[in-house]
Amino acid sequence: xxxITVDGPKLSKEQKTELVKSITKAASEIIxxxxxxxxxxxxxxxxxxxxxxGVLLSDKKTS
Amino acid sequence: xxxITVDGPKLSKEQKTELVKSITKAASEIIxxxxxxxxxxxxxxxxxxxxxxGVLLSDKKTS
Amino acid sequence: xxxITVDGPKLSKEQKTELVKSITKAASEIIxxxxxxxxxxxxxxxxxxxxxxGVLLSDKKTS
Amino acid sequence: xxxITVDGPKLSKEQKTELVKSITKAASEIIxxxxxxxxxxxxxxxxxxxxxxGVLLSDKKTS
Amino acid sequence: xxxITVDGPKLSKEQKTELVKSITKAASEIIxxxxxxxxxxxxxxxxxxxxxxGVLLSDKKTS
Amino acid sequence: xxxITVDGPKLSKEQKTELVKSITKAASEIIxxxxxxxxxxxxxxxxxxxxxxGVLLSDKKTS
Numbered sequence: 540x541x542x543i544t545v546d547g548p549k550l551s552k553e554q555k556t557e558l559v560k561s562i563t564k565a566a567s568e569i570i571x572x573x574x575x576x577x578x579x580x581x582x583x584x585x586x587x588x589x590x591x592x593g594v595l596l597s598d599k600k601t602s
Numbered sequence: 603x604x605x606i607t608v609d610g611p612k613l614s615k616e617q618k619t620e621l622v623k624s625i626t627k628a629a630s631e632i633i634x635x636x637x638x639x640x641x642x643x644x645x646x647x648x649x650x651x652x653x654x655x656g657v658l659l660s661d662k663k664t665s
Numbered sequence: 666x667x668x669i670t671v672d673g674p675k676l677s678k679e680q681k682t683e684l685v686k687s688i689t690k691a692a693s694e695i696i697x698x699x700x701x702x703x704x705x706x707x708x709x710x711x712x713x714x715x716x717x718x719g720v721l722l723s724d725k726k727t728s
Numbered sequence: 729x730x731x732i733t734v735d736g737p738k739l740s741k742e743q744k745t746e747l748v749k750s751i752t753k754a755a756s757e758i759i760x761x762x763x764x765x766x767x768x769x770x771x772x773x774x775x776x777x778x779x780x781x782g783v784l785l786s787d788k789k790t791s
Numbered sequence: 792x793x794x795i796t797v798d799g800p801k802l803s804k805e806q807k808t809e810l811v812k813s814i815t816k817a818a819s820e821i822i823x824x825x826x827x828x829x830x831x832x833x834x835x836x837x838x839x840x841x842x843x844x845g846v847l848l849s850d851k852k853t854s
Numbered sequence: 855x856x857x858i859t860v861d862g863p864k865l866s867k868e869q870k871t872e873l874v875k876s877i878t879k880a881a882s883e884i885i886x887x888x889x890x891x892x893x894x895x896x897x898x899x900x901x902x903x904x905x906x907x908g909v910l911l912s913d914k915k916t917s
Contacts, residue, residue, distance in 0.1 A: 544859045
C-alpha cells in the first residue's frame with residue numbers, strides 16, 4: 540500500500556521501466572513490505588511548469 | 603474545503619460527471635459538511651506512468 | 666491501482682471506516698475496476714493549516 | 729526545500745513566470761528561507777477534471 | 792477552485808495567517824480568479840521526513 | 855528539482871536515512887540528474903488513514 544510519486548522531467552519508456560523497478564526494490568527492502576504492495580506514480584512535468592528559486596526552468600534553460 | 607483527488611485511468615466525460623457526483627455525495631454525508639464545500643480533482647494517468655509491484659501497468663498489459 | 670486521497674477535517678474511526686467503504690464502492694462501480702485495486706489515503710488537516718479565500722479556517726471559526 | 733504546488737486552470741507562459749516569481753517571493757519572506765530553496769510545481773487541470781459541489785466545472789460553464 | 796499546497800517547515804500561527812493571505816492575493820491577481828475561489832493547504836513536515844541530495848535535513852543540521 | 859514523495863507506514867530514523875539515500879541514488883542514475891537536485895518527502899500515515907479494497911488497514915490487522 541505504500542504510494543511513491545516521482546514528479547520530474549519527461550522520461551523514455553525504458554527509463555520508466557527501470558525507475559519503477561529500482562525504486563520499488565529499494566523501498567521494499569528498507570520498509571520491509573513485499574514489492575507487490577508498492578504503487579509508483581510517475582508525473583512528467585514540462586519545464587514551463589516548474590519554478591526553482593522563483594524562476595521557471597524553461598527560462599533558466601534559455602540563458 | 604475538503605479536497606478529494608482521484609488518481610486513476612482515463613475516463614469518459616460521463617464517468618467523470620458520475621464520479622464527482624457520487625463521491626461528493628458520499629463524502630458529504632459522512633464528513634457532515636455541505637456538498638458545496640467539496641472539491642474533486644481527477645488525475646488521469648497513462649499506464650506507462652503507473653508501476654505496481656515494480657512493473658509498469660503498460661508492460662503487464664502486454665503479457 | 667487508483668489512488669484516492671481525501672484531504673479534510675479530523676474524523677472518527679467510524680467515519681473513516683464508512684468513508685473508505687463508500688468511496689471505494691462508488692469509484693469501483695464507475696471506473697469499472699475491482700474494489701481490491703483501490704487505495705484510499707485519508708489526510709486529516711488542522712483548521713490552522715487550511716486557508717479559504719485568503720483566511721485560515723481557524724480564524725473564520727472564531728468570528 | 730519547501731515545495732509549493734499550484735493546481736489550477738490553464739495559464740499562459742507569462743502568467744506562470746509571474747506566478748512562480750510572486751509566490752516564491754512571498755513565501756520566502758514569511759517562512760524565512762532563501763528563495764533559492766523553493767520549488768513551485770504548476771499543475772494545469774482541464775475543467776473536465778475538476779468538480780465543485782458535486783458538479784464538473786465543464787458542466788457548470790455550459791449552464 | 793485552485794488548490795495551492797505549501798509543503799515546508801513548522802510555522803507559527805502568525806506565519807500561516809500571513810502566508811495564506813499573501814499567496815492567495817498574489818495568485819488571485821495573476822490567475823484572474825476571485826480570492827474566494829482559492830484553497831491553501833499547509834503541510835508542515837519534520838526535518839526527519841525531508842531528504843535533499845540524498846541526505847535527511849535532520850542529518851544535515853547536526854553537521 | 856524532481857520531487858519524490860513516499861507515502862507509507864511509520865519508519866525509524868535509520869530507515870528514513872537509508873530510504874532517502876537509496877531512492878535518490880537510483881533515481882539520479884536513471885533520470886540522469888545530479889543527486890543534489892532531488893527532494894524526497896516522507897509521509898508517514900497511520901493505519902487508520904489508509905484503506906485498501908474498501909477496508910481500513912487498521913481493521914484488516916485486527917482480523
